Amino acid sequence: MKIVFLLFLLMQFSANATTFTVCKTCKINSIKKAVSLAEDGDKIIVKKGVYKEFNIQVSKAIQIIGEDYPILDGQNKSESIFAIKADNFSIEGFKFRNVGISYTKEIAAIFVSGSTNFTLSNNQLEDVFYGFIVQDCKYGLLQNNTVVGHAIKESNSGNGFHLWKCKHIRIEHNTVSGMRDGIYLEFVNKSSISHNTSFDNVRYGLHFMFSNNNEYHHNEFKANGAGVAVMFSKFIKMHHNTFHFNWGPASYGLLLKEIYDAEIVDNVFEQNTIGINIDGCNRINYKNNHFIRNGWALKFIGGCYTNVFEFNNFQHNAFDLSYNSRLNDNRFEANYWSEYSGYDLDKNGIGDVPHRPVKLFSYIVNQTPQTLVLLRSLFVDIINFSEKVSPVFTPDNLLDTKPLMKPINSIVE
Amino acid sequence: MLKILKYSIYDLLRSRWSYVYFIFYLMLSFSLFFLNNDIDKAIITLMNVIVVLTPLIGTIFGVMYYYSSKEFTELLLAQPIKRSKIFMGQYIGISLSLTLSLVLGIGIPFVIYGLFKSAAVFDFTLLLVVGAFLNFIFVALAYNIALSINNKIKGFGYAILMWLTFAVIYDAVFMGLLIHYNDYPLDQFTLIATMLNPIDLSRILILLKLDASALLGYTGAFLQSFYGTSMGLIVSLSALSMWIVLPILRMRSKLKKKDF
Secondary structure, X not given: OHHHHHHHHHHHHHOOOXXXXXXXXXXXXOHHHHHHHOOOOOEEEEOOOEEOOOOEEEOOOOEEEEOOOOEEEOXXXXXXXXXXXXXXXXXXXXXXXXXXXXXXXXXXXXXXXXXXXXXXXXXXXXOOOEEXXXXXXXXXXXXOOEEEOOOOOOOOOOOOEEEXXXXXXXXEOOEEEOOOOOEEEEEEEOXXXXXXXXXXXXXXXXXXXXXXXXXXXXXXXXXXXXOEEEEOOEOOXXXXXXXXXXXXXXXXXXXXXXXXXXXXXXXXXXXXXXXEEEEOOEOOEEEOOEEXXXXXXXXXXXXXXXXXXXXXXXXXXXXXXXXXXXOOOOEEEOOXXXXXXXXXOOOOOEOOOOEOOEOHHHHHHHHOHHHHHHOOOHHHHHHHHHHHHOOOOOOOOOOEOOOEOOOOOOOOX | OHHHHHHHHHHHHHOOHHHHHHHHHHHHHHHHHHHOOOHHHHHHHHHHHHHHHHHHHHHHXXXXXHHHOHHHHHHHHOOOOOHHHHHHHHHHHHXXXXXXXXXXXXXXXXXXXXXXXXXXXXXXXXXXXXXXHHHHHHHHHHHHHHHHOOOHHHHHHHHHHHHHHHHHHHHHHHXXXXXXXXXXXXXXXXXXXXXOOHHHHHHHHHHHHOOHHHHOHHHHHHHHHHHOOHHHHHHHHHHHHHXXXXXXXXXXXXXXXOOX
């Protein structure tokens, strides 16, 4: 496929491309005008200045480039600034601001639909309803964009990146904050999301729905209303992400709901209320993850089968594991647990006594959340100890038979 | 009264126990700050120790001091001094010397590690205030028990039982009630139940200050909405004060009637 696009590009270069320059004092003083004059393969360069334009319809394969970040002001009108339906186009180097709120339409700084092969890069968006809406598209690249919002409520705010029914999209090196969802994907397949930073969003830092075969890695999700949610998706790879400081009554680092056959590797979960909330997920491999100082490192809800936890670090979490049933079909092996109190007589780095990660108190809290007020009281320590000696309430086959004595390699950046 | 207070403090300082107590706290907090660089974590561990140990030591010290200085107290009673002054002097003397050991024992490492500039100062101060309160509360309770029971062994037994009640049994009953009445709204009940036990109250006050509040999730939300405000802090500190005032009042009325 890629070769086809390269050929496409070559064809464009070989054609006689015209360059239009837009500035306040030029002959062409609005982007709309330039777009109407341009043909396929042309280039529009926009000079510095404030352009109060909205609803710029693009249906041609053109490059629109901003020099020194010209400002596109939507004047809080209920229209998208760019509405694009074209193949092989790119928009880069603009500053978008003031896209109005609409309760009936989806409007964004850049609204792309039914397009193939496009690039949206180096744009700065501020106070926009939706940042980018991309729907029904293929082979797009969104990179180095910054979206800053000041959302307070979920009901009247939009998402930073909103993708619907897309394929082969790459979202890379973007920063998004203060929106409803930082990045939202629904029916998006075979895409990759990497090196993004998503923080202080009202709802989720990243939100996946019905999106299969995706990969996301090297992202940072910080202090979002409810962390990252991955729901109803298959074959997802998540690695080298950082989830931290997602604190609050409903916050978790990562929420997994109905996820099958995923790989969760080399992630860091630090200081979240719940590290990973696992709800009805099967056949997931958790490897080399670091769970540091979370309220709950892992919280299981609903039936979760044949998940494997290997070589993870569980350090100083209030609860390492919360489990909802007495049946266990998940495998915990060779993890490091800072709570482990066993010994290693043969000095092979593996504890000689199995470790039971579920405490009685976490079981009780699961049944009756109010009892959490007794956290760290002497009585709780006593009952935890007695349960550890002879498990009655917690699943007796839920144990790590080869607990590591030392934490696995320290956090890799 | 001041003279008696002074005498009690000197007396306690001469006996080695307050030094042992002081050195224990000193070593504990030194090793904690030395072993982990994370101040929050160190404060939580310190809290675990303070919330359990301070009441226990306060109780034992109170009872022990009363019984061992009984003869001297009787001698004092023969002098033209008001009864309440003698006992208040002793009570404040013990509580103050225990608090001094606590504050110095934990405070010195804190200062040496240069943590005064860190953001943890407020949490740390709260920890010390709560520790001091617990000392005063449990010495007062211990004195009440000692005054009511002449038999030394019995007195010790009751004192330990009293500590056990607040530290463990109360929580067990509390948890039992919470589990049993799971289906009912328990917010108000939880709030009041934590107020009624000085140990629980101290624990929650500190836990809520140390970020762990968010961990409490929904349960924590209403606790935070109460204890997290300055109003909540005032109410809970006055609840702790009531735990000092009420035993002292009982002590005084007991003293009026007691036949030595």
